[in-house]
Amino acid sequence: MTDQQIDTSLLRWFRITDGITAAVVMILAATIVAGRVLDIEALKIATGGAGLGMLFCALSLLLFLADPYRRLLSKVAYAFAFAAVLLSGVNLARYFMDLELVNTFSRLDVGGFQLALLVTMSPSDAIMITLIGLSLLLRDVSFKGFRPSELISFIATLACLMTMLGVILEIDTFCMFYACAKISPVVGVAFGMLGLATLCARPSEGFVSLLLSQNAGGASARRLIPSALIIPLAVSSVRMYVFRLGLPEEFGMTFMVAAMMLSFALLLCWNSWSIENLDTARQRAMLKATQSERRTRMVIQQAIDAFIAVDADGTIKDWNQRATDTFGFLREEALGKSLFELIVPEKLTEGAIEAIKEFLSRSKSTAPSRPLESYAKRKDGVEFPVELSLFPVDTESERLMCAFVRDITERKMIEQRFKEFYSTASHELRSPLTSIRGSLSLIKDLWKNVPQTAQEMLNSADNSLDRLVRLVNDMLDVKRIQEAQLNLELVPLDPVWVVTTAVDGLRAMAAKAEVELEVMFDSVAIFTGDVDRVVQVLTNLVSNAIKFTPPGKMIVVRVTNSVDAKRLRFLVEDQGPGISPEQLPKLFNKFAQLADGQSKLGTGLGLFISKAIVEEHGGVIGVESSVGKGTTFWFELPLTPPQPIRTELKSEALQHLDIEA
Structure with a gap:
């Protein structure tokens, strides 16, 4: 029986009860042995052999319970069980076979102590110890689901039950096997406890597992079996009491039959009512499951993406209508066929087989994975992305890999067009912009006495040209980020030189805005980065701070160590109006603009690009702000061991950096 079908609380209760029962019997057996060895009459409630045999069986059971998986303690447990069977077997041979060797052994005297006092036992005790010992020895033996240890334990428990019935009903001749095999009451109770504990030693397997089942059969067994034991015993005791009162035998017999019929009728009615409730609950659960499955099937069939489910061998188990539209195979044609033969391109087959097996063996989460891009083929053999x-x-029988599959042919065509557009922007736009910049510079150099109006127009054209160049550069950076082609040149860098370079390039802008720039170094540790890109991030953050800081205020660029001292932290602190909490999560999005009236003219790409650059370095970037108190942008980059450091820029491209939010 599987773990899902067993009531875990009952299983735990059975195991605890088994351990307590074995411990109680062990203490009783040790008391009996001590009484024989120390010659204490009050403790001589059974023969020494019976006490020693029970002690071996109880120890064996306790060790099995402590180590159920056949390790060292289990080997010792088998040794105790074998010793119990050997001891009882010697006594049975002495009683029923009258072997001289056994009789001689039983008459041995060790240090004045007669060995017979410790090893001899009655035939009934020997039979019981033999049964329980064999049950323990055969606990791991099974023949096509049949466990002989359970049958042997059941027989032993039944014999003890007969003894207890004889005691309760005061029938001295009530015995099992032979007239000489009567079991004493105390020993009978002890053997009964030991037999039940042995029968329940593995409650999750065999017959006992039925009692722990969460199904209707388990519920019925838990009601009927105790009742089947208690009711006859109670009715028989009453009948015996009536008989001893001197009432007619016919009255006692009639009372017993009527009481038994009424008791079992009530028991069956109660059990039928309980089964009816369980069956009703099961039908409701099945109805809900069916409705849920129907809804799931409807959702899958109406999904805009193809849905395919396969097992570990790649056999198709499910296929929706959209899959038919995408691949060209009808559901009937696809079910039961190999995924690799049907829709996987031949060049990808080997990798797909290994990928499915690895996914099903390792994946624990039932949430969909991140989208993956690959290729498939249609019924006509055409491959597509x-x-x-x-x-x-x-499922009940296996684990399936399910996939939503979307044809992205059109998306790939659009992406290709965007690539072509970016390429055009890179080559076709930059060339004329460079020519225009050169022409404007030439006009400024040649035209010495420029009228005021013309000078303003030239400055406006120059500023617009700068903004257009920055926009082109931003678009190219976004393209590189989306295609994972940022291509950083990571080298050891000096934070003093990097920060000074970025800030000095913006002092003119700060002076025009009447904002003071201050640089503070709490740490000058060497860090790893791409010099141009780190300066670009600092330029973006400081220029944003300048634009949003009122005249007369100060901006502080600070360098310090991160909390874990594994990275260098750069902070840009302004004294601007601050940013509302609901706006903070949107700042690093593409084309983000503040919605609270603070936005300045810009592309909205600067922070998005900065975030991508920092994360490509393996760092982190963030922002902290309080409305009315200012904003602090920060980013952290990994530290590096001391090495030769770069102190120059790679290119002249920094003059066109995006300095707008």
Whole structure:
């Protein structure tokens, strides 16, 4: 029986009860042995052999419970069980076979102590110890689901039950096996406890597992079995009491039959009512499951993406209508066929087989994976790009890999057009912009006495040209980020030189805005970075701070160590109006603009690009702000061991950096 079908609380209760029962019997057996060895009459409640045999069986059971997986303690437990069987076997041979060797052994005297006092036992005790010992020895033996240890334990428990019935009903001749095999009451109770504990030693397996089942059968067994034991015992005791009162035998017999019929009728009615409730609950659960499955099936069939489910061998188990539209195979044609033969390109087959097996063996989460891009083929053999979202589903018999598959042919065509557009922007726009910049510079140099109006027009044209160049550069940076082609040249850098370079390039802008720039170094540790890109990030953050800081205020650029001292932290602190909390999560999005009236003219790409650059370095970037108190942008980059450091820029491109939010 699987763990899902067993009531875990009952299982835990059975195991605890088993351990307590074995411990109680062990203490009783040790008391009996001590009484024989020390010659204490009050403790001589059974023969020494019976006490020693029970002690061996109880120790064996306790060790099995402590180590159920056949390790060292289990080996010792088997040794105790074998010793119990050997001891009882010697006594049975002495009683029933009259072997001289056994009789001689039982008459041995060790240090004045007669060995017979400790090893001899009655035939009934020997039979019981033999049964329980064999049950323990055979606990791991099974023949096609049949466990002989359970049958042996059941027989031993039944024999003890007969003894207890004889005691309760005061029938001295009530015995099992032979007239000489009567079990004493105390020993009978002890053997009964030991037999039940042995029968329940593995409650999750065999017959006892039925009692722990969460199904209707388990519920019925838990009601009927105790009742089947208690009711006859109670009714028989009353009948015996009536008989001893001197009432007619016919009255006692009639009372017993009527009481038994009424008791079992009530028991069956109660059990039927309980089963009816369980069955009703099961039908409701099945109805809900069916409705849920129907809804799930409807959602899958109506999904805008193709849905495919396969097992570990790649056999297709499910296929929706959209999959038919995408690949050209009808559901009937696809089910039961190999995914690799049907829709996987031949060049990808080997990798797909390994990927499915690895996914099903390692994936624990049932949430869809991140989208993956690959290729598939249609019924006509044409290959096309697809996007996959994978997730595992556990059924009653197996684990399936499910996938939503989307044809991304059109998306790839659009991406290709964007690439062509970016390429055009890079080559076709930059060339004329460079020519215009050169022409404007030439006009300024040649035209000495420029009228005021013309000078303003030239300055406006120059500023617009700068903004257009920055916009082109931003678009190219976004393209590189989206294609993961930022291509950083990571080298050891001096934070003093990097920060000074970025800030000095913006002092003219700060002076024009009447804002003071101050640089503070709490740490000058060497860090790893791309010099141009780090200066670009600092330029973006400081220029933003200048634009949003009122005249007469100060901006502080601070360098310090991170909290874990593994990275260098750069902070840009302004005294501007601050940013509202609901706006903070949006700042690093593409084309982000503040919605609270603080936005300045810009592309909205600067912070997005800065975030991508920092994360490409393996760092982190963030912002802290309080409305009316100012804003602090910060980023952290990994430290590096001392090495030769770069103190120059790679290119002249920094003059066109985006300095707008």
